[in-house]
Each structure stands twice: as C-alpha cells, then as structure tokens.
Amino acid sequence: MTTPPNTPTARPAVAGGTLRPAVVVGGNRIPFARANTAYATASNQEMLTAALDGLVARFGLQGERIGQVSAGAVLKHPKNFNLTRESVLGSALASDTPAADIQVACATGMEALGTLASKIRLGQIESAIGGGVDSISDSPVSVSDGARRVLMQLNAAKTLKDRLKAVSQLRPNQLVPEPAGASEPRTGMSMGEHQALTTHQWGITREAQDELAVASHRNLAAAYDSGFMDDLVTPFRGLTRDNNLRPDSSMEKLAKLKPAFGRQLGDEATMTAANSTPLTDGASAVLLASEDWAAERGLPMLAEFVDAENGAVDFVDGKEGLLMAPAYAVPRLLARHGLTLDDLDFIEIHEAFAGTVLATMKAWESEEFGRERLGLDGAFGTVDRSKLNVHGSSLAAGHPFAATGGRIVALLAKALHQKGEGSLGLISVCAAGGQGIVALLRGR
Numbered sequence: 001m002t003t004p005p006n007t008p009t010a011r012p013a014v015a016g017g018t019l020r021p022a023v024v025v026g027g028n029r030i031p032f033a034r035a036n037t038a039y040a041t042a043s044n045q046e047m048l049t050a051a052l053d054g055l056v057a058r059f060g061l062q063g064e065r066i067g068q069v070s071a072g073a074v075l076k077h078p079k080n081f082n083l084t085r086e087s088v089l090g091s092a093l094a095s096d097t098p099a100a101d102i103q104v105a106c107a108t109g110m111e112a113l114g115t116l117a118s119k120i121r122l123g124q125i126e127s128a129i130g131g132g133v134d135s136i137s138d139s140p141v142s143v144s145d146g147a148r149r150v151l152m153q154l155n156a157a158k159t160l161k162d163r164l165k166a167v168s169q170l171r172p173n174q175l176v177p178e179p180a181g182a183s184e185p186r187t188g189m190s191m192g193e194h195q196a197l198t199t200h201q202w203g204i205t206r207e208a209q210d211e212l213a214v215a216s217h218r219n220l221a222a223a224y225d226s227g228f229m230d231d232l233v234t235p236f237r238g239l240t241r242d243n244n245l246r247p248d249s250s251m252e253k254l255a256k257l258k259p260a261f262g263r264q265l266g267d268e269a270t271m272t273a274a275n276s277t278p279l280t281d282g283a284s285a286v287l288l289a290s291e292d293w294a295a296e297r298g299l300p301m302l303a304e305f306v307d308a309e310n311g312a313v314d315f316v317d318g319k320e321g322l323l324m325a326p327a328y329a330v331p332r333l334l335a336r337h338g339l340t341l342d343d344l345d346f347i348e349i350h351e352a353f354a355g356t357v358l359a360t361m362k363a364w365e366s367e368e369f370g371r372e373r374l375g376l377d378g379a380f381g382t383v384d385r386s387k388l389n390v391h392g393s394s395l396a397a398g399h400p401f402a403a404t405g406g407r408i409v410a411l412l413a414k415a416l417h418q419k420g421e422g423s424l425g426l427i428s429v430c431a432a433g434g435q436g437i438v439a440l441l442r443g444r
C-alpha cells in the first residue's frame, strides 16, 4: 500500500493535547560476524541495505514509502556521508522515503529509534525504520594532519611550481596511515581500559564476569535452538547465526584466557576476550508505526515504544566510569513512569563488557551510590537476574556498535509480546564519550 508522495500522512496529535502510541512492528538483522571473518568484504551500505530488505520482505513493504528511516554507523567512510539514504535507495523501499544519518556511538540505534518513536507519537510521521550498521573490517583509514594539508594544497595548486612546493613539505612520518581508533579523545584510553578501571573500582570478580559471559552464550544458543530468532535474523553471506556464538563456552575454558585489558592493574586485571565484546560487523533495522498504520496493513504490534532517556557522565577526571551513564539514566526514566526495577519483566543491559553490566547493577544496589550520586533515600534496587538478558546479549552475539540498539529493541519487543499485554521491558545501552541511552517498552 504505497502513499502518494504529496498526500499528508500525519495527524497533528498535539492539537488535541494527546500523544498517540508508537508501536514496534518487528525487527530484522543480519547475523553478526566477528571482524575480518564472513563480512570482511561487505561495506556498511551493503549490510544496512540487507537489513532493510530483510524487513521489507518480512512485512511486505516492497515499494512502500516510510515516514523516515534513521540509522547510522560509528565508523564511516567520508564517501558514506549519506549512508542511510543511499541504503534506502538501494533497498526495495520506495525511493521517496526520507532518510537521516544519526550517530551516538554505541547508542546510535537507540537514538534513531527513540527519536523516531517520538515523531510517531507527535503525529509527524506514521511509520519509521530505525537501526544501524558497523564494519570493523572495512573501517576508514585516514592520512595524518600534515599529509592532509599537503594534499589540500596540491589540490588547490594552479602551477607546476605550486605543486612542487606543496609536495616538498611532505615528511616521511606524515605518510603513516591512521586507522580509526576506539580510544577516547580526552583520555587516550580505549573503552576496554576505561572499563577495566571501573570493573576494578566496583570489585567485580573475574568469576562473576565469566559467569555472565557463559550465560550470554547459553541464552543466545537456546534462543536460536528454540526458533525464537527465526523472525529476527535473516541469513547473509552464508551466515545463519552470529559466528561469535560459542554454545560450548564454559567457566573452565574461560578461566584459561589471559587478561585483555587493565595492564596497569597487574595481577588484578580480570577482563578477557571472552568477557569483553568482540570487534564485530553487522546491521539491524526495526519497523515502528502508529497503531492505525500497522492496523491498515494487518501488521503485528509487538510492543509500544513508551519512552527513552539520554544520559552522560563526567568521566574525564575519573569522577565516574566511562560506561556508567545508564546507571543514572535508568532511575530517571523509571521515576518518570512511577516504576521500579521490580516492575519490569525483562531487563536488557547491553554487554559492552561483562564488567559494565555488573558494575551498573552493583551501583544500583549501593546505598552510597543511591544517596550520593542518584539523590535517592537509599539504594535504587536489585536486578532480578532471571529477567536479565534472557535471550543472550552482546558478549555472545557480538557488538557492531551502531547495530546493537536495533538488535535489542527487536528482541525485547518480541519477548514482551510473548509475555503478554502490559508486560514491561527496559533497555540500557552505554556509549563512548561517557554517554548512554535507555528505553522503556510495553508489551502488546
């Protein structure tokens, strides 16, 4: 059912002073692949287009004009300045579907979906697709500042003399390429090194981290085996499951691994390749809609995208851990809805590192953190571990930065739908730059 381009598609919801629900119709992603494996030669655009086309096929959206598609990549080549729009043009969606590139580091997909849900609630659009993509295998490589200045001068040079003058300024050390890094610009430390300090500060043991990692692999393997992932993942380039998934992960095997981060901690370093997310390639996309739009097309309404909250912390001087923003944003979000952790049926905390999840939960259980950092009367609360990441999370699936939000929203919406109307689910995603985005979904 294609909407003619100039037909008004929105209802001004605010005119009557009420917002209408934004519902999650469903999601689709390609299996995630460890960097430099199955998708070593796939571009961001190819992967995002595949995620969109999977969604098109699943929900019969061929030739459909969507209100807006928002997605993005954390690592993007300059030529991909319009990555999302180009992916839409390459997909089976109508070519007059508007698109926007979004980037909030690892929370990119969450930002895309949160803002799109708001547009639907406001009545600005009837349908939307949000998601993200990232390729470590095909990440951009830059030249040095010095070499770039010479190249720009060379480009502007009008005479042979000018060109020779520009080239004569080039120094051999300026020719060394600069691959995209995962270091925080203000500290020069990687996210893993930052998290190693937070993990240590909160006294999170190696055993607790390895247990979380083993559970992630076990839960994701069970989700695939039970068929839960069948309408969430579309095969791509020969992969049918995330190739980081190791159903045979065990405490004994993980105990043998050497620390990967926390060199300055010496013998007390606890973060390994197994309790840290692997570097990953992949893409995801989620279809949101107004109830009317979904009902007119006979599409499912798995859950309502109720609300989202952005957070940021001051990590530069070590006052707070780099990945701790959700520890503050979740209490604000739940307070807005008069909810506590106990009211939730599912809790999805992105496993950037096992230490991130465990430090966040320990902060919520701390009387001191609750009083001094959150301004509460005491501890914020305890996460019931039987509700945590029950279908596996990023330690097992992998974490293609911008694609993780879409993976979680699609999975949680399905879980809530199965649980039943009114069930509640929380999503918490930390991000570089001391940021994070959290969201609340309600089952339909």
Ligand SMILES: CC(=O)SCCNC(=O)CCNC(=O)[C@H](O)C(C)(C)COP(=O)(O)OP(=O)(O)OC[C@H]1O[C@@H](n2cnc3c(N)ncnc32)[C@H](O)[C@@H]1OP(=O)(O)O
Pocket (backbone or CB within 6 Å): 106, 182, 191, 192, 246, 249, 250, 253, 254, 257, 260, 272, 273, 274, 276, 277, 278, 279, 323, 351, 352, 353, 399, 430, 431, 432
């Ligand atoms: C906001 C956020 O999300 S922040 C997070 C952003 N993400 C990141 O920063 C990525 C962090 N991860 C990394 O940088 C890398 O994956 C690292 C440094 C942790 C590990 O890199 P590598 O050493 O290349 O990992 P590799 O895949 O080779 O694994 C190392 C070893 O652990 C083993 N291993 C990894 N996982 C498991 C497991 N679950 N069970 C058993 N063994 C495992 C591997 O088999 C390998 O063993 P081998 O050396 O005998 O072959």
